[in-house]
Amino acid sequence: LKRKLQSPHGNPPLKRKRKPSVNSFKKGATEADIREKGSTSQKSLPKKQLTDNPNEGQKSRPFIKTSSLFRNNPDIPEIHRKAVQQVQENVFTTDSFSQLDLHPHLISTINTVLKINSMTSVQKQTIPVLLQGKDALVRSQTGSGKTLAYGVPLVQSLQGMKSKIQRSDGPYALILVPTRELALQSFDTMQKLLKPFTWIVPGVLMGGEKRKSEKARLRKGINILISTPGRLVDHIKSTECIHFRRTQWLIIDEADRILDLGFEKDIAVILNALNAERLTRQNVLLSATLTEGVTRLADISLNDPISISIAGEIQKTVQPASQTDGQASSSSNCMEQENFAVPKKLKQYFMMVPSKLRLVTLAAFILEKCKFEKHHKMIIFFSSCEQVEFYYELLLKVLSGGLGLEQAEHSSVSSAHLQFLRLHGNMEQEERTEVFQEFLKSKTGILLCTDVAARGLDLPQVTWIVQYNAPASPAEYIHRIGRTARIGCHGNSLLVLAPSEAEYVSLLASHKINVSEIKMEKVLSSLMKDDRFKLHRPGSKVSYSAD
Secondary structure, eight states: OHHHHSOTTSOOOOOOOOOOOHHHHHHHHHHHHHHHHHHSOOOSOOHHHHHHOOOTTOTTOOOOOOOGGGSSOOOOOOOOOOOOOOEEOOOEEEEEGGGSSOOHHHHHHHHHTSOOOEEEHHHHHHHHHHHTTOOEEEEOOTTSOHHHHHHHHHHHHHHTOSSOOOGGGOOSEEEEOSSHHHHHHHHHHHHHHTTTOTTSOEEEEOTTSOHHHHHHHHHHOOSEEEEOHHHHHHHHHHOTTOOOTTOOEEEESSHHHHHHTTOHHHHHHHHHHHHHHOOOOEEEEEESSOOHHHHHHHHHHOSSOEEEETTSOOEEOSSOTTSHHHHHHHHHHHHHTTSOEEOTTEEEEEEEOOGGGHHHHHHHHHHIIIIISSSOEEEEEOSSHHHHHHHHHHHHHHTSSOOOHHHHHHOGGGGSOOOEEEEOTTSOHHHHHHHHHHHHHOSSEEEEEOGGGSSSOOOTTOOEEEESSOOSSHHHHHHHHTTSSGGGOOEEEEEEEOGGGTHHHHHHHHTTOOOEEOOHHHHHGGGGGSGGGSOOOTTOOOOOOOO
8 A cells, every 4th residue: 555655756655635525515515605695685684683673664764772861760769649738828818908097099009000909818917917016927828918918017107107207317117138139029019119109218238239329329318228138237337327216117028038048147237236226116027937047036026926827817926925935835836837838729740850861851841831832931940050050051052042044944943932041149130130120021931040039039920830959948849839829820830859859749748738740751752842853764854844
């Protein structure tokens, strides 16, 4: 065998050729088949692909991609809330101002200028008490007419003085309010009430204004002085011409908010300045909630007061609040007042929204209520000035603008222009006043604000209150929702909660506050009504004709 393989000429032996195996033939055939199939069009689909796409006829079916906003969110808990009986006040009465012992010109002004004929419950119970010259602690829901409850008896008292009031006499009444906007609103109301009595001059002092011009007004004389506590303390310390020798009225409006803002020390300075020049005067405290701080303030500022609570009956305190029995009465009263009264025509809602979806859900809610539904006026509360600025710039660009030229011409979006305004404490006073007046006069619009607008402001025709951040307490919740459903009007409120804040609903229920749930999915579905957010096939032209 060895000789057979050797070359006859002495060359190296030839290598034996291996015969191709059956497997190698199969392998080659398979590779050839694959190459042949690759060169031709794919006529058949893999089995898996066939089962995944049963509708082969839909060749242009769009590819739907789920946003990461909808993935990895915490589960939204089921809220099993128990229905509670809300404390409700009857806002209006059948009694008119003409039934009171008031100057005919004052009654005429209320009817014609303010266009008010019947009294609210708080006015009916408070005005006669104040006309008798007694101190009062008044607790009533927001939007019940507390400004006129003290304004009417104040004007009646000052116009009826034996010696006619002179402007140079200085302040006969001092009204303290927590915010600049409320100071402007109270000043406007007093101006209207004083139209028949031109010799009585109202005036306002507040932060952000030029101190020099305020000093000039004080030198000329102001008979009804409306001020924020901080600004008044500033003038007490630095302005020589301010005095309280003839001050007969001290009215502290929104007393709980004044204390919340940290003005307790300023109130003490003001009380000391008043007591140093005149000991006897009539004092009135007004608040929507009766907190421990308000009770403490009543102890040091009121003298043998009558407590007026519209949720219950008038309670006459036999002894001054500073005495032991009075303190016991006050503390028990405080516990009783934890059940807050809400307007009868106010519908309250809450919505559970994961953090990632809060922004898009807010945008959808604004579109649904202020664009697709007409004649809505909305206030959105945020927890900080920075939040207000951020959301104002973002929503203004995305919802009120952001359309291309072609879209703007054809889209129905442009037909329903959304007006956004902002209001917070870091703004210049001139701009704050301008925004406040603009929103006051407009019939529609969205105001983004901090709690600077949560107390006392009477903003007409507001139909929705949105609380984007949960308030720190139920009392703050009550003040925020009080910007709508005022004086018997209809209104709605929405509280946006994270899944981790679900217990807040139970907290509200413990204070006799009933809220119903709105599902987030229902709000988000409204985005499909806007042409900018509809799903369109690639390459197809978008139609912007209005439905």
